[in-house]
Amino acid sequence: MLTTICLDADDTLWHNERLFQFTQERFASLLSDYAARDHVADRLRDAERRNLERYGYGIKGFTLSMIEAALQVTENRVPGEVIAELIACGQKMLREPIELLNGVEETVRTLSADFTLLLITKGDLLDQERKLAQSGLGELFDGIEIVSEKTSEVYLGIFTGRGIEPRHALMAGNSLKSDVIPAISAGGWGVHVPCSPAWDLDEADAPMHHERFREIAALSDLPSVIKEICSNM
Numbered sequence: 001m002l003t004t005i006c007l008d009a010d011d012t013l014w015h016n017e018r019l020f021q022f023t024q025e026r027f028a029s030l031l032s033d034y035a036a037r038d039h040v041a042d043r044l045r046d047a048e049r050r051n052l053e054r055y056g057y058g059i060k061g062f063t064l065s066m067i068e069a070a071l072q073v074t075e076n077r078v079p080g081e082v083i084a085e086l087i088a089c090g091q092k093m094l095r096e097p098i099e100l101l102n103g104v105e106e107t108v109r110t111l112s113a114d115f116t117l118l119l120i121t122k123g124d125l126l127d128q129e130r131k132l133a134q135s136g137l138g139e140l141f142d143g144i145e146i147v148s149e150k151t152s153e154v155y156l157g158i159f160t161g162r163g164i165e166p167r168h169a170l171m172a173g174n175s176l177k178s179d180v181i182p183a184i185s186a187g188g189w190g191v192h193v194p195c196s197p198a199w200d201l202d203e204a205d206a207p208m209h210h211e212r213f214r215e216i217a218a219l220s221d222l223p224s225v226i227k228e229i230c231s232n233m
Contacts, residue, residue, distance in 0.1 A: 001233055002230055006172070007108070008175065013108070015099045024044065045200070048201060058127055098134045101218075103219060108137055108140050115226075119145065120150070120158065122150050143162065150182055172222055173191075176207075177204035178202060189212045189229065192213070192216070194215070
């Protein structure tokens with residue numbers, strides 16, 4: 001039987017990516033005198049991809065990537081006031097209150113009553129802790145894991161470190177690349193909960209034919225999927 005349910009945080013429990021996309025629009029507007037919006041967007045995406053290994057995930061790394069892309073687009077001629085505005089944009093993102101996705105609180109409470117519940121998220125430690133505290137969901141989790149990357153080795157380490165048989169664990173989240181595929185590779189179950197908008201650097205193909213893969217429309221559908229899995233184990 002399933003004993004442990006693991007949940008992602010950003011864009012699984014609360015909105016996140018839409019804040020980044022709003023800031024990207026502001027970034028493109030600030031640099032509109034230097035290049036077309038598509039070119040600006042491409043340079044920012046390239047900077048983000050290069051910097052993931054340097055800065056990790058989260059708003060702080062994203063802000064540094066905006067500054068780097070602005071320097072590239074303007075050939076190092078970006079005005080100081082634009083740099084100041086980009087820093088202000090990042091600081092504003094860090095102050096934004098979180099907004100839970102529909103049905104999340106009820107679903108998490110339901111799951112916490114019957115299973116060991118873990119939150120497994122990646123990103124900046126301080127920002128993730130801030131968002132979890134604001135969410136009011138922290139007390140419902142039996143464990144919190146904030147990691148720099150989500151790989152099959154990371155999931156396996158979390159499972160074995162907590163004495164959990166991987167086949168008895170399920171990970172649910174909005175990212176196929178980070179939440180679903182590596183959890184399945186570690187021997188667990190993976191449930192995809194798509195969320196729009198999606199981050200284009202986090203795309204992957206769904207393992208549609210894997211026996212331990214499921215996809216649902218919303219997190220509120222997770223209890224019924226868990227019941228179906230348990231009934232067939």
